[in-house]
Amino acid sequence: MKKNPLNNRFIRDLRNDLGKYVVIALLMIFTIGFVSGFLVADGSMVKAYNESFTKYNIEDGNFRTQKKMNKAQWKSVEGLGLHLYELFYREFALENGSTLRVFQNRDKVNLVCLMEGELPVKPGEIAVDRMYADNNGLKVGDTIRTAATGAEEGAADADTAAAASEQNNDQNAWVITGLVALSDYSTMFSDNNDTMFDALKFGVAVCSPEEFSQYPDSALNYNYAWKYVDPPKTEEEENDRGEDLVKDLSKEVKLENYIPRYANQAIRFTGEDMGSDRAMMELLLYIMMVIIAFVFGVTIGNTISQEAPVIGTLRAMGYTKGELIRHYMAMPLLVTLISAVIGNILGYTFLKDVCANMYYNSYSLPTYITIWNAEAFVKTTIFPIVIMAVVTYSILRWKLGLTPLQFLRRQLRRRQMKRAFPLSVRIPFFDRFRIRVIAQNIPNYLILLVGIFFANILLIFGLALPKALDHYQEEVERSLLAEHQYIMQIPLDALDEDHKLQSALKMMQFVSETETENETAEKFSAYTLRRPFDAPYKSEDVMIYGAAADSRYVKGIPETPEGENPRVLISSAYSEKYDIFAGDTIELQEKYGADRYTFNVAGVYDYGASICVFMEQKTMNQCFDLGKDYFSGYFSQTPITDIDGKYIGSEIDLDSLTKVTRQLYISMGSMMYLVDFFAVAIFMVLIYILSKIIIEKNAQSISMAKILGYTGSEIGKLYIRSTTVVYLLCFVATIPAVTVLIKYLMKIMIRLEMTGWIELYVGNIVYEEMLALGIGAYAVIAVLEYRKIGRVPMDEALKNAE
Amino acid sequence: MFLEINQIKKAFGQGESRVEVLRGIDLSLERGEFCVLLGPSGSGKSTLLNIIGGIDSADSGEIVIGGEPMSHMRERQLTMYRRKHLGYIFQMYNLIPNLTVRENIEVGSYLSDKPLDVDELLKLLGLWEHRGKVPSQLSGGQQQRTAIGRAVVKNPDILLCDEPTGALDYKTSKEILKLIEQVNKTYGNTIIMVTHNDAIKYMADTVVRLRDGAIRDTVRNKQRMSAEELEW
Known part of the structure; x- marks a missing residue:
């Protein structure tokens, strides 16, 4: 097969327009790399999380009794088809205002993943949860102390604070020997009834058996984990067995708490929630790719107008439209492919860790091993290439649809202007000139409009998201049902259907004591x-x-x-x-x-x-x-x-309802800034390339104006001010449509990926910031444009308009 | 006849602004014949050339080339027709700026199953020393020679030349004409050249003079003058 000589142009095109290609490629590499890193980290961590159930022998459930079980009770509970494990803990209110739940290190169930340092071996040593340590600025070798007084202040919530206060009757200090992840606390739910976890003010830790044995019995919580001897095979069976077990257990022991694994948020939440960010990242990738494809389309359009006579000649010689479409598509596809390869390499190496850290900010996950992710590869390599191919093909098919003769004659507009529209002579000359410039460049400005539309989608998204969280917090505060909302916890033995009389009495007691x-x-x-x-x-x-x-x-x-x-x-x-x-x-x-x-x-x-x-x-x-x-x-x-605290399951107050926003800030904060960065970057790149095209398209007229004796600043006033006016109009005009669209996209995304509802509220401040950024970005570009006008040579106008 | 043009008509515009550019052109040419279309601006000579070249269409009439009628051809077939049978030389060279002289000629050879030898052609065109240069490093004459090489390299049945010397000075024009003459003699292509330079008619086998879209006269030269001998 013969090599198409036109292919020799690629490297030279690349060299001649290196700036443009580098800018676009960098944007693509960063986008693809980040999304690839995210998907790889996500996939690897989901795998690590799923495997942790076996690897760390995670419980099938746990329950807490009022008193320590005796041997007979133990035996009869195990007789229900369970393996039982002690999982006692004690809670301490610390001087940093947080609550620490301390377990004795485990060796049979809910094993601990040591992430840094060493496990504690003697009294006075402790290994704390890695995420809790990160969020509270603790590291191996630091000493943590219990609070002297006022333990309630700053505790994770009212219950834990109260419990911690009650139990915190001695002063403790520990040296942190290691940072760990407890497999049954991948998400920091201090109480399973909480609506949201707290990665900041609640933590877990393990200590040595010697240390734990020093704690008085009265301060301990008698928690037991169980594993089924004959594990349930389906989720349904697990649910059924969980529901039956609570009845059987309450016959044997006085239950204070009962959490089968399927209902344990501290274990399950991570798995359910991981991946909710994935939709956002994928959406970002697709928007970015469409924008970049569109930018390529625009630059190709510009190249086609510049090369119109050559295209006409090639078509006249017998080159088919398909051959030329393929020729002009090759560079965008090549740049996309190279960017995808580099992006994926970065994704699998450096950026994967950046993204994994975002998860480590929210979840206390064990260490993970990077695994090959075919889905990530397809989404970050094949999809971008397909998007690029579809967009550039569509643009090229349209652009190259003219006849060879039209190309040869540079008749690139499908409808030729019959005559100039009349303008009153009362309009000052410069204004008339600008109006003519705008009229002549309407197709270019339409391109600018579409470009601004896409860029504004990202900009509004990046800027509105943090504000939407603030707004959500304000809305929650404003529409709070009541200052305090208590959910009662009915003692489990009051629901025992097999001992109706006993449970009725318990229920009566509950009713009277909760008045x-x-x-x-x-x-x-x-x-x-x-x-x-x-x-x-x-x-x-x-x-x-x-x-x-x-x-x-x-x-x-x-x-x-x-x-x-x-x-x-x-x-x-x-x-x-x-x-x-x-x-x-x-x-x-x-x-x-x-x-x-x-x-x-x-x-x-x-x-x-x-x-x-x-x-x-x-x-x-x-x-x-x-x-x-x-x-x-x-x-x-x-x-x-x-009302006795034991009857209060949880309290839903402003603090607990807005845990969601606190948590989203922690887990998504870095991502929001990233979206901001992407938005501004794409915005500037887009405006830069589109403005560059407008100047290049007008190069001959600019050159002619110079020959006629116009100064650089006069020409700037003619061409740049026209563009500025159109730019500002486009910018403002796209905002309402962009607002509607982004709200719609956000709604779909939340419906698809998230429980609950956070409205993407777009306040005036967002529009003000958008304008400031938009005008700032344009100002930078305008300076570059002025410089570019200065560099347009005067012989440009003297060249034959081939 | 190798090329038969029968009653070709073409008009632009509608109503009062309708202009008949070609009003029933008939012409027949033998294979290897050198034909010059002469006429003032607006006489319809370029339009006729474009219709023969399949890049413009006639309102009525028929063109048959090598027994193949063009009127039923769709876009794809027309492209293949141009690919197979035609070479084009324009007044503007329309070379690809970031390809070398050699590569610009290869752009033409890529389209042919039996292209001429590029090296040989480069030597024939006097471009051998310049083969590695890009168009911006060449003079107008060298660029037009490259454009001729690009058109000729695929050894087309018909070479269509639209004012090939229109942008060149006297000396360079003569060089280009000599080259076209040489191509015609060496490779036996049928050549149709549009020009408004009356002197060029002497180097043609057939001279067709057009005025207001109609053939004013057709003259068959008994003897062709060489390009070297032309004066204007």
Whole structure:
């Protein structure tokens, strides 16, 4: 097969326009590298996480008893088909304001991954969780101390602080010998009922048996882990066995807590949550690739206009359109391929670690081994090449669709301007000239408009995301149902259906002991259902609140007429996320069952903190067979102090609801700045290349103006000011469309990948920042343009317009 | 006849602004014949050349080349027709700026199954010493010689030349004409050359004079003058 002599141009093209190719390639390398690194880190860590269940022999569940189990109890519990392991711990409030849960080092179950230093071997030594150490600025060799007084302050939450305070009756100090990851605490949930983990103020640690044996029995929490002798084979079987086991266990011991693995957020959350960032990264890659492909398309368009007579000649000689399309596509594809290769190399080496660190900021994961990720390869190599091929092919097919004669005559516009449009002589000459420049360059400016549109998508995304989190926090604060929201924890033995009399008595005791004198308190019921799987969207839990008909905290709860589906209000978060409004019906199902419930939506309640439903308590208790006096907790304006802490499962207050934003800041903070960086980088590159093209296209006119005696600044006023006006108009004009589009994309992404709802709120400050960045970027480019105008040689106009 | 042109008509514009550029052109040429199309600007000579070259279309009429009618050809077939049968030389050289002289000629040879030897052609065109240069390092005449090499290298049946000396001085023009003459004699291609230079008619076998889109007269020279002898 003959070698096409046109291919000799590639290297020379590259050399001649090195700046352009380097800028574009760098952008692509960085984008592909980062996304590749992210996907590789993500894939490797997910694998490490999945393997950790076997490697570190992670429990099938754990429970806590009020007292230490005796031998007989141990034997009978093991008789339920379990292997039991002691997993006692003690909590300390530390002087840095955090709570540390200390275990004796494990050697049978929930094994510990040593990530740095050594495991503690003697009293006074401790190995703390690696992430907790990072987030609190601790390192191997440091000493940590328990707080002297006021242990509650700054503790992870009210419960742990209270517990820690109660147990923290002696002063301790430890030297950190090592940093570890506990396989049953990949996510730092101090309490399984918490809505969000806390990577900052709650940590876990292990100490030596000698150290642990010094702790008084009264200070210990008697926690036991279990593994099934005959492990369940399916998730369903695991759920069934988990539900049966709690009944059997409560016959043998007095349970304080019971968490089967499938419900243990500290173990499961990481696996479920890892990968939610993946959609965002992939979206970023695709947007970037379309923008870069578009930039290439624009530069190709420019090359085609410059080379029009050559193209006409080649077509006249017999070169086919396909041959020329392939020729002009080759460079973009080659640059993309090279960028993808370099990007992937960087992704697998340096950037992978950068991305892994982002995970290590959120999760306490064991060490991982990088694995080859075919999906990452396809997404970061094949997809970019395909995107580039499709975009450049489409542009080239359109651009090269003219006849050879049209190319030879440089008639590159499909519709030729018949005559100049009239302009009043009253308009000053320079303004008329600028209007003509704009009119002549409308196709170029349309390209600029599209370019600005794409760049603004990224810019608005990068700038709005952190603000959206702030806004979310403010919204949560503003729409808080009550200052305090307590969820009661019914003792497990009050639910024992096999000992109905005993459990009824326990329930009576629970009911009487959970009454409060607090006048602001109001009972509510709560029940968790889930949205049925609605492909491709993620299924998620929906909290159902049952409040009194005349509730002070949830206003306007609708009554349900007899025989109708319950009438409910849905939270504004629910409405916004799924576009559900008054008059619609929603169908929800049991979290671990098949029963489905249909609700009529009577309205939307202003509550942005979570996906939830409000209905009349009476109707709700009836709907779920909870009993007419059932309640799950209290709304109250002031703290409830007269209920025993053991009955309070958790407290949902502003602090706990906004843990999400704190956590997102920690885990996504670096990513947001990265998106900002990408946005500004792409913005400047795009404007630079597009402006360069406009100047190059007008080179002959600029040269002629110089010959006529116009000064550089006068020419600048004619050409640059026209571009500035158009640029600013395009910039401002694209903002509304970009806002709508990005909100839509974000909604789809959240539906696909995340539970809960955070609106991508775009406040005025975002627009102000966008304008500042946009104008700043343009100012830099304008200076370069001025310089470029100065460099246009005067003989440009004297050249034959071939 | 190798090339038959029958009743070719072409008009531009509509209504009052309609201009008939070609008004029924008939012409026949033998293989290897050298034909000059003469006429003032706007006489339709370039349009006729472009229609013969398949880069423009006639409103009516037929062109048959080597027994193959062109009127039914679609774009792809027209491209293949040009690839197989035609070589083009324009007034502007339209060389690829970042390819060397040799590579610019290879752009033409790539299209042919039986191209001429590039080295031989470079020597014939007097470009051997310049083969490694890019167009910007060449004079106008050298660039046009390169363009001729690019058109000739695929050994086309017909060489279409649109004012090939239009942008050149007297001396260089003569060199180029000599070269075209030499190509015609060496390779036996049919040559159709559009020019407004009346002196060139003497080197042709057939001279077709056009005016207002019609053939004013067709003269067959009994004896061709060599390009060297031409004066203007």
